[in-house]
Amino acid sequence: MLPEISLNILDVAQNSISAGAALTEITVDIDSVSDTLTVCINDDGCGMTEEQLLAVTDPFYTTRKTRKIGLGVPFFKTAAENTGGSFEIASEVGVGTKVKAVFGLSHIDRMPLGDMVFTIHTLVTLNSSIDFLYRYTVDGKSFTLDTRQFREILGDVPFNVPEVSEYIKSYLIENSEEVNGGRSF
Template identity: 45%
Template sequence: MKEIALYILDIAQNSITANASVLEVALSETAEAIAFVIADNGKGMSPQLLAQVSDPFTTTRTTRKMGLGIPLLRMAVEQTGGSLTIESTEGVGTTVTARFCAGHIDCPPVGDMAGTITLLLQGAPQLELHYTRTADENSFQLTTEEIRAQLGPEISLAEPEIILWLREYLQEQEMLLREHKGMKA
């Protein structure tokens, strides 16, 4: 994958598949590191599956015999000198923490986080999503609880107008963060 946003999308999709109703995504960026934490309240993994999750020939999917998301993420972070940790408890949920060394030539760009977040909400509008984006000392948050409180219960977050508004809002917030930091896309 060429963007960190795509790794986040893959891990978050795993959370949705694991029946998570709450998903927390935090992405932070400094001159030294780009890191993300994804925590869910899904079904979690057994200790046996957790021990094998980085093996590309281990998957819970029935449609194919390989699961490449975690192994590719591990390879990408380790290529930059970074780290990946996965904590999971059956019946409680899973937390994935990835840290890329930002100055390394192999560090991928953050990419389209607005697209990632809106795609998650469009595909799982019932999901309670908490998204925090930080660049140095500047940050913003988006929570679906706040959005639903403003919209009311009769409007779905998957409505095209809502998705377009959310995407524009997230793009604007990302642009403001980059302006404060002088970062590149």
């Protein structure tokens, strides 16, 4: 198991990168009224066939050649379902894939959200040729990180130069703290 929701997101988002996505949208929406924590990962990658889609939540399915087990998606699904939540995955070849996991926010078995700053910072700075849209919401208050916006401002200055990388990290930290308002999830 991956012990934090943020690690599951990092893992599942790698599938979007492998699928050749130009834009991957990641949203985390925490709502204490409905008592849910909802994660969506949507990409415009190559998508999956119906057959692949049926197989992807099966731990004994993987596209890689090195071994016959693929645990990323099954881990994420089980983690959500164990908290009274739900898991959906939809995909279309040539269009992209949508993953949605709903966790019971106050459920005793819900793993901590963990370090989302690291997850997003890693995805953005190590894959600087593709775009990410991240939205983090707590009880209706939210912030957005859009690499397309960054790219427009930066021009040919890449995301992985230290000054920019540091800016992206503190952008994530400061804005998350503001949205969290002293709470942690």
